[in-house]
Amino acid sequence: MTQRSVGTESRATQIVLILLALAFLAFFLLLPLIAVFSEALKQGIAPFLDAVSNPDALAAIRLTLFIAAISVPLNLVFGITASWAITKFSFPGKNLLLTLIDLPLSVSPVVSGLIFVLLFGAQGLLGPWLAAHGLKIIFAVPGIVLATVFITFPFVARELIPLMMEQGKDDEEAAVSLGANGWQTFWHVTLPNIRWGLLYGVLLCNARAMGEFGAVSVVSGHIRGETNTMPLHVEILYNEYDFVGAFAVASLLAALALVTLVLKTVLEWRFDLHSGARH
Amino acid sequence: MTSIASRKYRWRTPSVLPGFGLTFGFSLAWLSLIVLIPLSTLFLKSAGMGWHAFLEVGFSPRALAAYRLSFGTAAAAALVNAVFGLLVAWVLVRYRFPGKGVVGALVDLPFALPTAVAGIALTALYAPSGWVGQYLDPLGIKVAFTATGITVALVFIGLPFVVRSVEPVLADLGKDVEEASATLGANRFQTFFRVIFPAILPALFTGAAMAFARGVGEYGSVIFISGNMPGKTEIAPLLIVTQLEQYAYDGATAIAMVMMLISFAVLFALNALQSARRRRLGA
Numbered sequence: 001m002t003q004r005s006v007g008t009e010s011r012a013t014q015i016v017l018i019l020l021a022l023a024f025l026a027f028f029l030l031l032p033l034i035a036v037f038s039e040a041l042k043q044g045i046a047p048f049l050d051a052v053s054n055p056d057a058l059a060a061i062r063l064t065l066f067i068a069a070i071s072v073p074l075n076l077v078f079g080i081t082a083s084w085a086i087t088k089f090s091f092p093g094k095n096l097l098l099t100l101i102d103l104p105l106s107v108s109p110v111v112s113g114l115i116f117v118l119l120f121g122a123q124g125l126l127g128p129w130l131a132a133h134g135l136k137i138i139f140a141v142p143g144i145v146l147a148t149v150f151i152t153f154p155f156v157a158r159e160l161i162p163l164m165m166e167q168g169k170d171d172e173e174a175a176v177s178l179g180a181n182g183w184q185t186f187w188h189v190t191l192p193n194i195r196w197g198l199l200y201g202v203l204l205c206n207a208r209a210m211g212e213f214g215a216v217s218v219v220s221g222h223i224r225g226e227t228n229t230m231p232l233h234v235e236i237l238y239n240e241y242d243f244v245g246a247f248a249v250a251s252l253l254a255a256l257a258l259v260t261l262v263l264k265t266v267l268e269w270r271f272d273l274h275s276g277a278r279h
Numbered sequence: 280m281t282s283i284a285s286r287k288y289r290w291r292t293p294s295v296l297p298g299f300g301l302t303f304g305f306s307l308a309w310l311s312l313i314v315l316i317p318l319s320t321l322f323l324k325s326a327g328m329g330w331h332a333f334l335e336v337g338f339s340p341r342a343l344a345a346y347r348l349s350f351g352t353a354a355a356a357a358l359v360n361a362v363f364g365l366l367v368a369w370v371l372v373r374y375r376f377p378g379k380g381v382v383g384a385l386v387d388l389p390f391a392l393p394t395a396v397a398g399i400a401l402t403a404l405y406a407p408s409g410w411v412g413q414y415l416d417p418l419g420i421k422v423a424f425t426a427t428g429i430t431v432a433l434v435f436i437g438l439p440f441v442v443r444s445v446e447p448v449l450a451d452l453g454k455d456v457e458e459a460s461a462t463l464g465a466n467r468f469q470t471f472f473r474v475i476f477p478a479i480l481p482a483l484f485t486g487a488a489m490a491f492a493r494g495v496g497e498y499g500s501v502i503f504i505s506g507n508m509p510g511k512t513e514i515a516p517l518l519i520v521t522q523l524e525q526y527a528y529d530g531a532t533a534i535a536m537v538m539m540l541i542s543f544a545v546l547f548a549l550n551a552l553q554s555a556r557r558r559r560l561g562a
Contacts, residue, residue, distance in 0.1 A: 009467055014374050021370040022382065024363045028435055029388050032400035035410065039403055078309050085302040091291035097306075103314055106542065108496025110516040111535045114523065115317040118324050123528060125320060149313055172296050182297035204390070211393025213499035214516065218523060231395040231499070238399050238503065247403075250396040257391035264391075265384040 036254045039247035051237075051248035059225040060233035060249070063141070067216075067229060068209040071148040075205050079156025080198070084186070087164035088172060098161070104153045112150050113218025116143055139221030144229065147215040152205045159201030160194060167193055196271040200264065207260040211253060321539070324532045337533035341510055342518060345534070349515040350541065352426055353494030356433030361487040363434075364441025365479070371442070372449045386442050389435055394499025401432050402503040424506030429514065432500040437490030444486030448479050481553055488549045495542050 009017070040048055051057060082101060086094060104112065118124050120137040130137060137143045171193065175185040191198075213231040220227040222236065230253055237246035291299065325333060336342070370376075371383050389397065405412045405422040415422060422428045452475065460470040498516040506512040513521075515538050522531035 008373075013467075017366065018370050018374055018376050021363070021367045025367060025382060025385060028431075028438065029385055031404060031410070032397060032435065033388065033392070035400045035403050036396060039400075078306065081302040082306040082310075085299060085306050088296050089291055089294050089299045089303075091303075097310075100310060100314065103318070106492055106496075106546070107318070108498065108516050108519075108535070108538065110498050110519050111321070111496065111539065114519060114531055114535055115321050117523065118320040118528065118532065119317055121528075123526070125323075146313070146317075150317065153314055169294075169296060176295050176297065185296070186298075207391045211391075211396070213393060213395040214497075217498075218520060231393045234393075234395050234399065235503075243403075246399055250393075250399060253393045253396050257388065257393070257396075260391045261384050261387055264387065265380070269380075 033254060036247055037251050039243060040251035042247075043244055047244045048248045048251075051242075051245035052252065054245070056224050056228065057233060057245075057249055060228045060230045061252070063144075063226075063228065064210050064230040067141075067144055067148050068206055070145050071152060071209045072202060072206050074149055075152050075156050076198070076202060078153070079160050079201060082157045083160035083164050084190075086161055088169050101154050101157050104150055109151060109212065109214025110218055112215040113147050116146050116150070116219050120146075138219055139223070140227060143219035144216050144227060147219045148209050148212055151212050151215050152208050155205035155208060156198070156201035159197050159204070163194055163197040164190075196267055200267050203260055203263055203267070207257065210256060321532060321536060324528070325536045328529055328533065332529060333533050333536075336527075336530040337537045341513070342515070342534050342537070344510045345513050345515040345518045346537065346541065348426060348429070348512065349495050349538070350545075352429040352433055352514075353491050353497075355430045356437050356494050357487045357491035359430070359434050360437045360441045360490050361483055364438055364486060364490075365445055365483055367438070368442045368445040368449055372446055386439050389437075389439050394436070394497070395503075397435055398432065398500040398503035401428070401435065401500065405431060405504060423504050424508075424512060426512060428504040428506070429501050429512065432504050433490075433494040433497060436497050436500055437494050440490040440493065441483065441486035444482045444489065445479055448482040452478055481557065484549065484553055488546060492542055492546055495538065 008014075082097075086097065117138055119126055120130060120143065121127050122131065122138070124138070137146070171189050172185050175189045176182075180188070210229075211231055212229075213235070216229055217232055217235070220229065220232055222228060222232055224236070228236065230249055234246050234250045234253070237243075237249065367386065371379065371386075402409075402423055404410050405415075405428055407413065407416045407421070407423070409423070412423060420427075422431060456474055456478075457470050460474045461467075465473065496516060498514075498520075501514055502517055505514060505517070507517055509518075515534060519531045519534050519538075522528075522534065
C-alpha cells in the first residue's frame with residue numbers, strides 16, 4: 001500500500017484531491033457544527049447556563065429523555081424478534097417483509113406525523129372514540145412516542161439483520177441439539193455474538209429518537225413544559241429571536257450527536273463493524 | 280420419508296431452531312400496528328376524498344410550486360453530493376493523510392445531528408449577516424431564504440448517503456484491473472473513467488437516489504433557511520404542515536399522497552434504469 005504502483009495518482013494529485021475533499025467537508029459539515037457552539041456561547045457562559053436551566057428547557061430535556069427511554073427499548077425488542085425470524089428461518093415473502101420494515105425511511109417525517117393525526121386526531125378515524133373515552137394521543141405524549149417509534153422503526157433491525165445473516169445459524173443449531181431451549185440459546189449463544197451490533201443499532205436509534213423534529217412537530221401541539229421536546233424547544237426559542245437560548249439548547253443536542261459519533265466510531269474500530277451503506 | 284414430507288405443503292422450510300411462530304408473529308403484528316395500519320390511513324383518507332377534490336387540492340398552483348421546489352432542490356443537492364460524495368469516499372478509501380479517522384467519523388455527522396440544529400446553524404452561517412453570508416451578500420449572492428439555501432441544507436443532509444454507499448464498493452475494487460488498464464497503456468484518467476467509474480456507478484447511483492429521497496421529504500433542516508414564502512420558497516413538507524395548522528386535513532393528505540407517489544415513482548424508475556443497465560452490461 002505504501003509502495004507507489006502503476007495504479008496510483010502522483011502525490012501532487014493526491015494532495016490536491018485531499019485538500020478539495022477536506023475543504024468541502026470543513027465548509028459543509030465542520031462549519032455548521034462550530035457555529036452551533038459559538039452562537040451558544042456568544043454572550044458568555046452565564047446566558048448559556050440560564051437558557052439551559054430555564055424550567056421550559058428542563059421540561060423539554062426531561063420529555064426528550066422520556067420519549068427515548070420508551071421508544072428505543074420498543075424498537076430494540078422489535079429489532080431482535082424481527083431479525084431472529086428473518087435470519088434464522090427461511091420462508092417465502094422475506095424480501096417483502098424487509099422492504100416493509102424499511103418503509104419508514106422513505107416516508108417524509110412530516111407525513112409520518114400526519115398519518116397519526118389522521119388516525120388519532122380530533123377529526124381522525126378513531127378521534128371520536130378516543131374523545132368519548134377521555135383519551136388523548138395527538139397533541140400529547142403518546143402521539144410523540146408513536147411518531148418517534150415509527151421514525152426509528154427500522155434502525156435496530158437494519159443493523160442486526162445483515163450481522164445475523166452473516167453469522168448464520170450453526171451456533172444456535174448446535175446449542176439446541178445439545179439440549180438448550182430457545183431462550184437459553186438466544187441468551188447464551190446469539191446475544192453474545194450480536195451485542196456490539198445491537199449496541200450500534202441502539203446508538204443510532206437513540207440519536208434519531210432524541211433529535212427527531214418533523215414527525216414530532218406535527219403531533220406534539222408545541223405545549224410548553226408539556227409536549228415540547230428539545231428540538232421543538234429550539235424552534236420555539238429561535239422563532240422568538242432568542243438566538244442564544246435556541247443555540248444553547250441546540251448545543252446540548254449537538255454534544256449528544258458528537259458523543260454518538262465517537263461511540264459509533266469506537267464500535268466500528270474495536271469490533272470491526274463495517275460501516276457500509278446502512279441508512 | 281421424503282414422500283411424507285412432500286405430501287404436506289410447508290410454508291417455511293423446517294428448522295430445528297425454536298421461536299419462529301413467536302418472533303414472526305410479534306414482528307408482523309408490531310409492523311402492522313406501527314407502520315402498515317397508520318400508513319394505510321393516508322390511502323383511505325385520499326380514497327374517501329373523491330377524484331375531483333383530490334386533484335383540486337393536490338395539484339393547486341401553490342402545491343405544484345412546492346413540488347417543483349422540493350424535487351428540484353433535492354435533485355440539485357443529490358447531484359452535488361454525487362460529485363463531492365464520490366471525492367470524499369475516494370480520498371477516504373485510497374489515500375492516507377493525518378486526521379483521516381476523525382474525517383471519516385465526521386462524515387456521519389448529518390445522521391447524528393438533529394435536523395433542527397443543522398437548520399438553525401446553516402441559517403446562522405448563510406444569513407446576510409452570517410459568517411459566510413456577509414461575504415456573499417456584497418457579491419449579490421443570496422443563499423438563506425432562497426432555493427440555494429434549501430439546496431445547501433439538503434447537501435448537508437444527503438452527503439453521508441453517497442459516501443457510505445460508495446466507500447465499501449471502492450474498497451472492494453481490486454487493484455489488478457487498474458494495473459492491467461495501466462499496463463495496457465491507459466493513463467490515470469482513462470483508467471478512472473473507463474475502469475473504476477463504471478464499477479462504482481451503481482453504488483453512486485444508489486447513494487444519490489437515497490440522498491434524493493431523503494431530501495424530498497426533509498423538513499427540519501430546511502424550514503429555517505428556506506424563508507417559507509408560499510409559491511417561492513415553500514417546500515412540500517412545509518405546505519403539509521401549513522395545511523394541518525389550518526385544519527385542512529384533506530389538503531394535507533392529498534399533498535402527502537402526491538409527494539409519496541412521485542417519490543416512489545422516481546425511485547422505481549431509477550431502480551429500473553439501473554437494473555436495465557446491469558442487464559445490458561451482462562453483470
